[in-house]
Amino acid sequence: MTIAPPRALTLDDLKARVEELGPRFRQRMRDLDAEVAFPFENFAEAAEAGLHTLCLPEEYGGAGLWLPGNYSGWYELLERLAYWDTNTAQLLQVHNHAAGIISWHSTPSQRDHFLPRIADGAFCASLGSEAHLYENGAEVLAAELTACDGGYRLTARKGFASVAAIATYLMVWAAVEGDEPYAERMVFAVVERDAPGVELLDDWQMLGMRSTVSCGVRFDDVFVPADHVVGEPGDWIRKDPRTFSCAYAANHIGSAQGAFDFIAGYIGDRDDLNGSEVVRVRLGRMDAKLFAARACLAATAARLDRGDDPDEVEADAVRTMHLAKDAVLSIPFEGFDLLGARACHERYPLGQMMRDARTFTLHFRDDLYVERLAEMALGRGFSAKGGRGGSTPFEGTKGQLGQAHAGA
Numbered sequence: 021m022t023i024a025p026p027r028a029l030t031l032d033d034l035k036a037r038v039e040e041l042g043p044r045f046r047q048r049m050r051d052l053d054a055e056v057a058f059p060f061e062n063f064a065e066a067a068e069a070g071l072h073t074l075c076l077p078e079e080y081g082g083a084g085l086w087l088p089g090n091y092s093g094w095y096e097l098l099e100r101l102a103y104w105d106t107n108t109a110q111l112l113q114v115h116n117h118a119a120g121i122i123s124w125h126s127t128p129s130q131r132d133h134f135l136p137r138i139a140d141g142a143f144c145a146s147l148g149s150e151a152h153l154y155e156n157g158a159e160v161l162a163a164e165l166t167a168c169d170g171g172y173r174l175t176a177r178k179g180f181a182s183v184a185a186i187a188t189y190l191m192v193w194a195a196v197e198g199d200e201p202y203a204e205r206m207v208f209a210v211v212e213r214d215a216p217g218v219e220l221l222d223d224w225q226m227l228g229m230r231s232t233v234s235c236g237v238r239f240d241d242v243f244v245p246a247d248h249v250v251g252e253p254g255d256w257i258r259k260d261p262r263t264f265s266c267a268y269a270a271n272h273i274g275s276a277q278g279a280f281d282f283i284a285g286y287i288g289d290r291d292d293l294n295g296s297e298v299v300r301v302r303l304g305r306m307d308a309k310l311f312a313a314r315a316c317l318a319a320t321a322a323r324l325d326r327g328d329d330p331d332e333v334e335a336d337a338v339r340t341m342h343l344a345k346d347a348v349l350s351i352p353f354e355g356f357d358l359l360g361a362r363a364c365h366e367r368y369p370l371g372q373m374m375r376d377a378r379t380f381t382l383h384f385r386d387d388l389y390v391e392r393l394a395e396m397a398l399g400r401g402f403s404a405k406g407g408r409g410g411s412t413p414f415e416g417t418k419g420q421l422g423q424a425h426a427g428a
């Protein structure tokens with residue numbers, strides 16, 4: 021007897037599920053933030069709704085998003101998730117991206133091993149960053165796999181590991197030994213969180229994005245079987261055109277819309293405020309800013325769907341992310357000017373939205389993105405995967421590495 025694979029959910033089904041779950045995510049947001057608690061309940065409900073299989077191929081029961089020809093829907097879903105709670109959206113973004121990376125780079129037998137388990141509810145974290153919360157100093161990517169009998173050994177420390185709190189698989193961005201630049205030696209080591217030598221650190225005491233519990237993780241001489249190393253060295257930069265940029269933008273736009281709707285609702289309830297032309301002008305400007313960012317995201321996602329040149333599309337994604345960051349940083353902050361001091365009361369979500377936006381937008385600083393656009397305008401070129409940027413973990417230098425920002 022053959023078992024038919026589960027029917028893939030349509031994008032409309034998935035959108036409806038997000039709208040059903042979203043209000044509950046919003047309701048829990050404040051307590052989770054106050055307690056710095058991982059949204060376990062949200063994740064259980066998200067998995068029940070199939071939101072953990074968004075970037076798995078359809079033949080493994082996934083929605084087949086973030087794959088050639090099928091990008092736009094992924095960003096539409098992320099935007100709506102972030103509208104309700106940016107933390108849960110960011111976590112589902114990381115898990116689904118990691119699942120999508122494992123799907124793309126695995127051998128057929130690795131796919132048959134990992135993908136059904138992920139479809140069955142094994143969550144994935146994505147550990148690229150080596151920025152350590154209790155240390156200052158330049159972030160240097162050093163995680164290296166040392167060959168041994170049957171596989172590799174890994175001694176490393178990663179930081180900012182979103183999803184680690186619930187993950188079965190820690191997908192570690194690590195290099196194999198060699199003299200080439202790090203990015204050219206890089207593979208994905210899929211380490212089980214319960215493997216001997218893995219330790220989650222209690223270091224996530226943050227201004228915002230508190231319920232992501234993106235803690236540090238220490239790997240002490242951990243054995244990684246050869247069949248848990250996904251991809252050939254350098255495949256991320258050579259064989260995978262995908263980046264994370266539009267996903268960040270989608271999250272920021274959704275969060276900004278959440279803040280905007282709160283602001284508009286508050287103003288709508290107060291005749292003294294909605295009767296003021298000054299207030300209405302500023303609200304109208306916010307509305308237009310959101311429209312601009314969203315329109316750019318849709319246009320960039322459509323280019324991805326069409327399969328346009330990856331470097332050109334990534335430049336558009338960076339432009340989009342600049343506009344999205346501007347919207348999510350300015351709208352909650354300026355909203356307080358319109359609403360006044362009482363809106364700072366903790367029963368309202370605007371303060372948390374502002375803290376979350378300030379924290380999440382720092383995953384890679386906007387100045388460094390727009391500088392890349394300036395370099396391009398000056399005729400110095402632009403490469404989606406070959407330079408420093410939100411989706412390229414490393415500068416093209418040998419050994420010494422730039423800011424890491426993989427995986428988020």
Ligand SMILES: Cc1cc2nc3c(=O)[nH]c(=O)nc-3n(C[C@H](O)[C@H](O)[C@H](O)COP(=O)(O)OP(=O)(O)OC[C@H]3O[C@@H](n4cnc5c(N)ncnc54)[C@H](O)[C@@H]3O)c2cc1C
Pocket residue numbers: 114146147148149150151157158159179180181182183229232234379380381382383384385388422423424425426427428
């Ligand atoms: C909420 C959240 C979740 C995250 N989740 C994940 C995750 O799941 N997985 C993961 O791998 N990573 C994750 N990250 C980490 C992220 O990818 C970065 O590694 C981390 O944010 C870097 O920390 P930092 O800004 O202190 O680093 P630094 O690189 O030390 O940056 C410090 C400052 O220096 C600036 N700077 C850096 N280089 C230059 C330069 N050349 N010139 C001028 N200024 C420079 C930066 O812009 C920044 O302002 C997450 C980050 C956040 C905020």
